[in-house]
Amino acid sequence: MKLHVHGTAYEQGxxxxxxxADLIRExxxxxSALLPNVESGFDPGAYTAMTRRNEAWVARVYPELLEELHGIAETSGLEYFDLLHLNLNTDVAYARAYSMVLNCTQxxxxxxxxxxxxxxxxxxRDLSRGPTRHVFLERExxxxxSRLEIQIAGQLTLPLGINNYGVAVGTSGQWSSRVVVDLxxxxxxxxxxxxxxxxxxARSADEALEIMRDQPRVAGMNMTVVDSGHAYALEITSDEVRVSEPSDGLLVRTNHYVSPALEHLTPxxxxxxxTFDRYARASELANAAHKSINMQTMWQILSDHVPPPKQSICRHAGAENAGRTYAGMVFCPQDHAVWATFGNPCDGVQYKLAA
Structure with missing residues (x-):
């Protein structure tokens, strides 16, 4: 689904x-179905109280999020608290239950x-469990x-996109049994x-970097951020951000930290x-096309398949909980554009939009 929304955060919601509504409801x-599957000790009352305390903090530091959620609740027929659960990513909702969900390649x-x-x-965007329904937004x-945004419908805190300044962001999860969430x-x-x-x-990749450095958080991930002149890989933990710049114009990130200083947290x-299969394959393909890469080359990398048991970049439904690719996208800051598809990249580009 592709939508154009405009106005205030509440109006866009x-x-x-x-x-x-149907995508968000699903x-x-x-x-919600993930909650009973989390580690022992889940207490619904404590979960609700934690979410409400976090909501009070969000109301002070980023009220736009809550304003948009109220707007969604009014027209979708969904309960506001259910939307909070989808967005505030409390320990039970994300850091444990979702820990192995975001297996993506950048x-x-x-x-x-x-x-x-x-x-x-x-x-x-590779997922092994829900939420999995996506929407493509043009926001004004x-x-x-303005920005172009690929969103898990109703989950506003993890947008992938490019804004009117030409700043684009991508993410991939990073988890191991040694990652500790300090509740x-x-x-x-x-x-x-x-x-x-x-x-x-953010008006530049440098501003994006500073925003992420200053942001309080209890868990991290891998992130890439680019503009027309700079590109960074951010290896984010609960208390630090390790930054890498391209080597000969290239950066690859999957679902493990590359920095030696964070090796103890790497799966x-x-x-x-x-994660190691996809990192090696994406690096191989990018290096093989060095000096000749364009949008089509990048899409070919996203569409790549390798024989099992190695894991492909473009993943198709297979064994239970093994994960599959639900979306593919390429951003270009100079063109203020995104090419995207919902489903496997090997099926081709579904959308091309320019900001």
Whole structure:
């Protein structure tokens, strides 16, 4: 589904809720179904109280999120608290239950690596459990800012997109049994990084980097951020951000940290062999096309398949809980454009939009 929404955050929420109610309702159902599957000790009362305390903090630091959720609730027929659950990502909802869900691949090529000197950020969104329903948004705000956004419908805190300044972001999860979530800090922090402020406010990749450094959080992830002149890979933990720049114009990230300083948090091959398979394959393909990369090259990387038992970049439904690719996208800051599909990238580009 592709939608154009405009106005205030509340007004955009009303438009999103009216148009995508069925998708959002299914995502709420899938997210709620995860709760009984979390580690022992789940207490619904404590979960609700934690979410409400976090809501009070969000109301102070980023009220736009709650305003949009109220708008969605009004027109979708969904309960506001269910939307909070989908967005505040409390420990039970994300850091444990979702820990192995976001198995995605990111590739950045710029400058000397590309045929035209432009910058490209390519990404798959791979999920092994819900929520899985997506929507493509064109957002326009009253202050003149805008962005193109791929969103898990109703989950506003994890947008993938590009804004009117040409700042684009991508993400992939990073989990191992050694990642510890400190819930004592959870009342006044994001439970995973919130990418909304980056796409809403950042005028450059450097500003995006500072926003993420300053953001309180209790869990991390891998993130890429680019503009027309710069590109960074951010390895985010609960208390630090490790930054890497492209090597000869290329960056690849999957679901493990690359920085030696974070090696103790990286999954082992027995915990997640697929992240190492996809990292090696994406690096191989990007290096093989060095100096000649364009949008089509990046899409070919996202569409790549390898024989089992190695894990492909473009993943199809197979064994239970093994994960599959639900979306693919390529952003270009110079063109203020995104090419995207909902489903497997090997099926081809479904949308092309320019901001």
């Amino acid at each position: 009303r438009q999103l809720g009216a148009a995508a 995502n709420v159902r899938q997210a 590739v950045v090529a710029r400058g000397p690596a590309t045929a035209d000197g432009k910058t490209y950020l390519a990404k798959t 705000y009253d202050d003149g800012s 004592a800090r959870g009342d006044q922090a994001w439970h995973i990084p919130n990418l909304q402020p980056v796409l809403r406010c 082992t091959p027995s915990e997640n062999q697929g």
